[in-house]
Amino acid sequence: MAKQSSKExxxxxxxxxxxxFRQLIGICSALAVTxxxxxxxxxxxxxxxxxxxxxxxxxxxxxxxxKHIRMMVxxxxxxAYVIIVDIFLKAYYPExxxxxxxxxxxxxxxCIIMGRAEAFAQKNKPWPSFLDGIANGIGYSAVLLFIAFFxxxxxxxxxxxxxxxxxxxTSWTIMIMPPSAFFLLAIVIWITHNIQHRNEKSxxxxx
Amino acid sequence: MIELNPxxxxxxxxxxxxxxxxxxxxxxxxVAVSKEINTSLGLGQAVTxxxxxxxxxxxxxxxxxxxxxxxxxxxxxxxxxxxxxxxxLIEMIMEKxxxxxxxxxxxxxxxxxxxxxxxxxxxxxxxREYSFLQSFAFAVGSGIGWTMAIVALAGxxxxxxxxxxxxxxxxxxxxxxVTGLMxxxxxxxxxxxxxx
Numbered sequence: 001m002a003k004q005s006s007k008e009x010x011x012x013x014x015x016x017x018x019x020x021f022r023q024l025i026g027i028c029s030a031l032a033v034t035x036x037x038x039x040x041x042x043x044x045x046x047x048x049x050x051x052x053x054x055x056x057x058x059x060x061x062x063x064x065x066x067k068h069i070r071m072m073v074x075x076x077x078x079x080a081y082v083i084i085v086d087i088f089l090k091a092y093y094p095e096x097x098x099x100x101x102x103x104x105x106x107x108x109x110x111c112i113i114m115g116r117a118e119a120f121a122q123k124n125k126p127w128p129s130f131l132d133g134i135a136n137g138i139g140y141s142a143v144l145l146f147i148a149f150f151x152x153x154x155x156x157x158x159x160x161x162x163x164x165x166x167x168x169x170t171s172w173t174i175m176i177m178p179p180s181a182f183f184l185l186a187i188v189i190w191i192t193h194n195i196q197h198r199n200e201k202s203x204x205x206x207x
Numbered sequence: 208m209i210e211l212n213p214x215x216x217x218x219x220x221x222x223x224x225x226x227x228x229x230x231x232x233x234x235x236x237x238v239a240v241s242k243e244i245n246t247s248l249g250l251g252q253a254v255t256x257x258x259x260x261x262x263x264x265x266x267x268x269x270x271x272x273x274x275x276x277x278x279x280x281x282x283x284x285x286x287x288x289x290x291x292x293x294x295x296l297i298e299m300i301m302e303k304x305x306x307x308x309x310x311x312x313x314x315x316x317x318x319x320x321x322x323x324x325x326x327x328x329x330x331x332x333x334x335r336e337y338s339f340l341q342s343f344a345f346a347v348g349s350g351i352g353w354t355m356a357i358v359a360l361a362g363x364x365x366x367x368x369x370x371x372x373x374x375x376x377x378x379x380x381x382x383x384x385v386t387g388l389m390x391x392x393x394x395x396x397x398x399x400x401x402x403x
Contacts (some may be wrong), residue, residue, distance in 0.1 A: 027238075028323040031231040072291065079284040085281060102330035105283050106232070109323040177394060178229045182387030186380045193375035 006131050013135025019112045020143040020185075021192045026112035031143070031181040037160045040148035041141070042089070042096050047106065050081045050139025051113050055133035059121040074117045075108070082107045087177045112136055140173055147184045213344035215400050216337070220348025220395040226324045227356045228389060230331075233324030238382055240318075247361040250318070251354025255347065257297065257319050257326055261290050262346030264338055265329040286329045291320045324353055328337055360386060 013019075019026050026047075033039040054077050060067075086104050089097040097104065097151050107113070116136055120127040152158055155175035157165035174180050226232045233254070241247050265286050273279055298316050301309040319325060328349050332342040363385050372381050 028231050028234045031234065047372065075287055075291070079287055082283055083280055086283070101334055102327055105286075105330045106323050106327055108283055108287055108323050109326050111321065114321060163342040174391075177390075178231065179390040179394070181231070182383045182390060186376070186383035186387065189380040189383065190373070190375045195379065197375065 006128070007127060009131050010135045010138075013132060014139040014142065016137040016196070018143065018192070019115070019136050020140055021189045025115055026110045026140060027185065028106065028110065031147075031178070031185060033100065034148040034151055034181055034184075035176045036152050036195060037145065037148045039096070039100060040144040041092070042100065043103065044137065044141025044144050046085045046089075047107055047110065047112065047140055048134055050078060050107055051116055051137045052130050052133035054078045054081050054113055055116050055121040055129040056126050058117045059126045059129035070122075074114065078113050078117075079108050088167055111112065112140060143185075143188060146180065146188060150184055151180060155180075165204055209277070211341060213340045214240075216341050217344040217348040219400045221352040221355065222393065223400055224349075225352040225356055225393055226349045227353060228386070228393045230327065232327040233322050233353055235323055236318055237360070237386075238379055241357050241361045241364055241382070244349055244358060244361045244365065247357040248354070251350070251357050253316055254322060254324060254353055255350025257290070257294060258325055258346040258350040259343065260297070261286075261293050261325055262328060262332060262342050264289050264293060266332065266342045269333060282330075282333065286326055287320075290325050290329075294320050322351065356389065361390065379387050 033043045057077050058074055082105065089104060116133055120132045153164065154172045157163060157169045157171055227237055240250050268285060268289060269282060271287065273282060294316055328346050332345055337345060364382065367381060
């Protein structure tokens with residue numbers, strides 16, 4: 001892979017190669033926590049932290065890891081960072097730790113982290129891998145927050161727990177139930193695919 | 208925690224607390240594999256099998272090794288290792304003794320290690336403080352529920368091939384919408400039993 005500048009890494013991870021709507025990975029947790037903005041923010045931060053640091057570590061020791069056990073090594077590194085996040089949440093934000101429940105642990109099996117480790121950290125130096133992890137984490141968080149914004153606003157009439165819409169608003173119970181997450185993610189994919197499709201077309205027309 | 212009959216948990220895990228449609232676990236392979244009924248049935252069987260096995264192992268390891276030594280915080284690492292080891296072991300045993308089943312499920316087994324549903328079930332049974340029988344019922348029920356959802360989706364997707372779908376929605380987009388509709392249908396079951 002050619003050497004990429006940090007700016008390119010960011011634009012790839014956040015937009016043109018966004019893990020959620022381009023590569024369609026890591027959506028398990030993306031859907032589950034998006035019924036409130038606060039949860040999504042914490043989940044996004046946790047995932048960004050784990051992806052960035054595990055990419056960094058995996059890339060730092062990539063020359064010393066035997067090829068056939070590298071998956072196991074990667075999983076263990078990821079699990080170690082997830083444990084840090086879990087303990088941190090339990091110690092400082094016990095109420096969030098309770099609402100997120102098993103989903104913090106499920107960061108381990110989030111395909112984004114494994115995907116980045118395999119696709120990027122395995123072939124690049126530690127520092128770019130770190131940036132790549134952050135960029136993908138931001139891309140993931142952005143989608144999460146976008147979906148959560150609509151679900152919380154329409155489901156509860158609140159944002160980050162503060163009442164935004166007045167009494168006249170009838171809460172849509174469907175928005176806090178599972179189906180709306182599927183629909184909203186589908187809509188996000190639809191919109192972004194269309195935009196990216198159009199950009200590609202205009203680029204072809206220019207050249 | 209109220210003592211629930213394992214049978215109740217079993218039914219609830221299939222219908223009202225379906226792994227995919229209400230907990231969103233195992234979505235990755237759900238979207239990728241659900242193109243044909245046969246392959247998704249194979250994957251579903253493999254998932255159910257591994258779920259049943261790992262729930263027993265993880266339950267025993269957690270309650271008889273981790274808890275007595277106050278090592279609960281290590282559970283993520285231990286669970287993921289035991290799942291990976293179990294999958295490896297099953298692969299070797301099946302290859303040797305039941306080659307037919309091995310070739311039928313073979314390619315799906317390695318995929319399962321990174322299936323969130325497996326780790327999810329193990330974590331849920333710890334958080335909800337299930338007893339041994341309850342955990343087992345929960346695991347098998349979740350597996351069956353997962354299989355049911357993925358086979359149903361594969362059936363719908365085979366029909367979708369002939370439909371005209373808006374350009375941007377093709378592939379993953381329309382799959383998610385179909386899943387959303389299925390999830391809505393499953394809400395109808397929520398009156399039967401309810402586990403948190």
